[in-house]
Amino acid sequence: MKTTFFANARLIDPVALTDGPGAILIEDGIIKEVLDAGATPPKSANVIDCGGQCLAPGIIDIGVKVSEPGERHKESFRSVGVAAAAGGVTTIVTRPDTLPAIDTPETLEFVERRAQEDAPVHVLPMAALTKGREGREMTEIGFLQDAGAVAFTDCDRVVTNTKVFSRALTYARSLGALVIGHVQEPGLSEGAAVTSGKFASLRGLPGVSPMAERMALDRDIALLEMTGARYHVDQITTARALPALERAKRNGLQITAGIGVHHLTLNELDVADYRTFFKLKPPLRSEDDRVAVVQAVAEGLIDIISSMHTPQDEESKRLPYEEAASGAVGLETLLPAALRLYHAEMIDLPRLFRAMSLNPAHLLGLTAGRLQAEAPADLVLFDPDAPFQLDRAALLSKSKNTPFDGARMQGRILGTWVSGERIWEGA
């Protein structure tokens, strides 16, 4: 029996929404007891002095792109696992938008085997909702679920055929499967590189109206009323979509929403002179939208913060803006970026971890994501104040496409534990 005692910690509890001194005892990879600050460790325990730093449930990151199979030069299970550990992420929920797409039990098993071999963190795979993510025929949702798929999504592709989508939702409901959708009205957003408005016009870039998000959300909400499926929106990034989301939740639909950390911390002006590392999908929004969605996270209307980790190589980014690939890596910067909201006094730490750990666990039916007895000992220890300047070359991800290169950030991850095993030790 292996016991570890975390002494002298500042416990961030996303369930009770408290932030205060305490200690934790773990045994065989499970949290045994959450104790007061003054508690003494059992004699046999290995004691870790947290030095008064923050101890929180490990981050559960929904929507991580690992570029296996197909583009292993961009990110492998080994590199993504190390990057996750360095970022305090203890569970990654991987995207099926690989080459080929993960749309059969066989490809899913390949992913699970690779993850088992190489990644030190928990890896939960998602599978495509439609074959080849082409929006025409649904995948073998039942088989895929049996093989371990935790959710079904075509990632950034919208299933434009409403009949196909409604049937997939109906079928998924019969299995209790979670469907994750992307909301962008495809006709309006086609070819867009930025959000429409003054900035888009000044830069001469094709823009998409922020309304495209609400339009697609409205359709999906209507489909949920029709089908009763369990549905999560990967990213809600505009103020105009929030009232519709709020109403849908109030009406008792099984809907939740997420957002990428970049949309919480950056706005469209950061693109500046065509900086392609800031090209995301959906594109960065106005400052008004950013403030509104930060508020929505603080209130709990938007449930989940993700990194939307999307590795891209240099070649696909060093192009004219319209031609450049979308997406940014984010596993290692998720916590420091999210801490910007804490330092700006917009969201407190328990609420941040509610969005990064507890709510994702709820959504996926996991017992992780909380500091409670019987929960897995997936933990992150961090100093929320330690300043540093990000150097993208120092990232552990194979791809270095971060919008935070050279940015001054705060928050150092001192340690990451998965099932009680320490997998990261920070300086």
Place this chain on the structure above:
Amino acid sequence: MTFRAKHLLGIEPLHPTEITTLLDLADGYADHNRRGVAHRDVLAGLTQINMFFENSTRTQASFELAGKRLGADVMNMGMQASSIKKGETLIDTALTLNAMRPDLLVVRHPHSGAVDLLAQKVNCAVLNAGDGRHEHPTQALLDALTIRRAKGRLHRLSIAICGDIAHSRVARSNIMLLGKMENRIRLIAPPTLMPSGVADFGVEVFENMEEGLKDVDVVMMLRLQKERMDGGFIPSEREYFHRYGLDAEKLAHAKPDAIVMHPGPMNRGVEIDGTIADDINRSVIQEQVEMGVAVRMAAMDLLAQNLRASRSPAEVMV
């Protein structure tokens, strides 16, 4: 010397005094061009490469002539047919060209921001000859010079820009330049051809042409691209001409001495009536072409001066 820019990528980064410096110099070149005064020493020994990733006859010819009048060795590269078809990236193309050690690089590209990207990778002066829908700075400068010569000033004028503003880099550069020089700008277009966020541009916006043209000093027409004519953005060519084409009746709302401009090539009978375009009392369209050469001479002259100043003496001698 009040022109500090290393490249001419757009009007946005220029200071009003830099614009005035450039226009003053261009004004002189325009007169000298008329009198046949040669300046073959100004760019002597320098190499100018025109790199056009998008078709262009007039702009390319204008840059070529400007370079030759100042004594540069000018080379044209038609990039549509070249290596991009073979899969070379823009940056590789830039590095290849840079290795040939040009002094002035004139670039047109169909994507906004592509010229900025290229300028970061080369160590010569880069002139933007139009990038996507972003900027076309020499066009705005030649328009400004034409206005200044016709009206005697480049401030406190009421200027209407009409047509496909949403897709026009000419309109963007002109809005920027004329705004910096403190003019009243009116944009006239059907709402489908108006850029998003236009209300924040510091301009007046009109959907009705007669109202928009009321008492303006300058009428700038824009070219309507053929591919935008049918159904997508406007119902038809003839309805567009009826509502937004410049004819004598609509022009009558402008000041009696208002001048008419067009960046060319014109679609007669679509955005402009032929008789207006040819009216020597109103149209300055031919002067615009003439000023184009002068403005490009001035721009290359100033950039070459800055380039020479930035290079070490040893390097210049090589």
